[in-house]
Amino acid sequence: MNKVNLKQLAKELNLSVSTVSRALRDSWEISTPTKQRVFDLAKKMNFQPNPYASSLRKHRSRTIAVVIPEVANNFFALAIKGIETIAREKGYHVLIYLTNEDGSEEMSVAANLQSGRVDGVILSMSGETGDVRHLMELQQRNIPLVFFDRVCDSIEAPKVVTNDYESGFVATEHLIKAGCQRIAHLTISMGLSISHKRMKGYTDALLRYDKPYEDTMIVHCEGSDEENFLKIRDLLASDQRPDGIFASVEMLAVQVYHACRELGLEIPRDVKVLGFSNLVTASLLSPALTTIAQPAYEMGKEAATILFRRLEKKYILTPDHRVILPARLEVRSSTL
């Protein structure tokens, strides 16, 4: 019971292949009774058009790629969910590629996508990406690209982000108002748009509230979880220990908790902690973690919506279309 195609349907119905094809696509060129005959037999024989033949002929695959640094992470998982939801609605298929925060993997994925396998790409940049030619080449091949969260400002493409600068500012301000005198900032790869902006928000808030900026309070966490843990532990064990920590990503906030536990520091008494995070368990941690929560699901949906709008040429949007969805500060006991 295998592989029924147009030719077989046509023979069975005493019609030509082209007529059957058109009937199935509900063309006005085909009479209603003929269409009905075709529909009925197609259903009866469980005809499924070969997507590869169709894609080859139409130069459209109804497939998009999602390229992200990591999936075992609430933010990206939710974003995927948002993207998949919209894709499903639109009848598109979603290929997923994980770069593991590795710039060279991102490059090889992008190179691969030049084959025309997908109609469009939704991407969040990996941590270690230096040059971005691989992405520009996608654009040159007329493969629409939409960034989300970790965008690349030097490339003209729609971008879906949160208000990272403001969030960085608000986060720092919140720690200051909670009484912190020396606030550390844990950041990831500084090549990333988000790191940059969150950091700027941090420094501007320090400035605004006359708090000193200290180099030693900036910890670049670009290694493995273990390496980052050690860096954070060292920071907390130093005699210049911060009394507030602003973690720019979820995992770093988690490591702060582990480090405090190991060092016997009590949050928030000894050090107040705040982190970007979409942890569902934030409120259940000991103590509950104050977070900046990004609208990950909505960001995914928005990115997908923009991409499909481009693919279906519905609206023409400016090449540097930018959607900014606000993140929200959720105050909990780790900063009381």
Added chain:
Amino acid sequence: MNKVNLKQLAKELNLSVSTVSRALRDSWEISTPTKQRVFDLAKKMNFQPNPYASSLRKHRSRTIAVVIPEVANNFFALAIKGIETIAREKGYHVLIYLTNEDGSEEMSVAANLQSGRVDGVILSMSGETGDVRHLMELQQRNIPLVFFDRVCDSIEAPKVVTNDYESGFVATEHLIKAGCQRIAHLTISMGLSISHKRMKGYTDALLRYDKPYEDTMIVHCEGSDEENFLKIRDLLASDQRPDGIFASVEMLAVQVYHACRELGLEIPRDVKVLGFSNLVTASLLSPALTTIAQPAYEMGKEAATILFRRLEKKYILTPDHRVILPARLEVRSSTL
């Protein structure tokens, strides 16, 4: 600078299309100098073979589908990561489909996959699936299927699971040994293999240790998070309150924490809690959550490995090949 194909390469090189094609696939029929010329020009012109033409001709897409109920969930996210890792190694592409725990969505996805879009499918069943014809039809179409975690025992296909029965037993046993007299079990859709087996482990442990089995201690959590929360709260607020809770999935353990918080119950003093979970923050919760952690990443890798073995016809495995990876009990303060 768009779309270079074999024909253009051939013309440029004064060769035939077939020669170029063979040269690129490193065929022994082509002389070394010719191959070199072809390779050089292909690289120079950045030739990327059209995957759809290739798939159409070869009847192989080098693409697999991953069908899962949910992604915003540590278990499934890690499994995806495992699958993607192996797929990348093998040069395969990964399509992702989320069924949102909805049987009818799973059916429509499966129906769609009959088109031959993918060479194989890795699937974890959705909660509400009743009949499984859509999956049998995949098999009939010669599309290999591998199950993981939530398997379907009535279908002959390789399965990658954890030792759910033993884990259910061990979990319950652990609660009993911790002094619990009345242990509740929170379960999801009882149509699922995992629910069934974990439940059996639970009841057998009760039997083994002469604890009474009570219907009211089984709570079927098949609704939304909110609905489940209410059910759990009711359970904990009843005068027949359990002193131990075994949650069969992560989210339910989280809801138990929320319910306890709302009711002012203290874990583990008033009620001990244990849950299946891959939460990275389990040890940071208040109190730290005792978990049964599944080797999600390894399960994903294993499922993918099995699928590719079938696709590449390397080894012939029995149709009901079953890999059981052990989950591990991680005792923390919620059951002390």
Added chain:
DNA sequence: AAATATTACGATAACGTTTTCGTAGAAAAC
């Protein structure tokens, strides 16, 4: 009644690969 338009369909050429088959020319065998 002739000319024109419309309806409903068929033949066929793409799309870009891979593969089967065939064959010049060189090398080897006799």
Added chain:
DNA sequence: GTTTTCTACGAAAACGTTATCGTAATATTT
């Protein structure tokens, strides 16, 4: 020197769709 075997390539037919073009048979207009 003739036959046979390789070697290295080309022509062409697939794969299953969709799109272009053409055309019988009606229907409509003049």
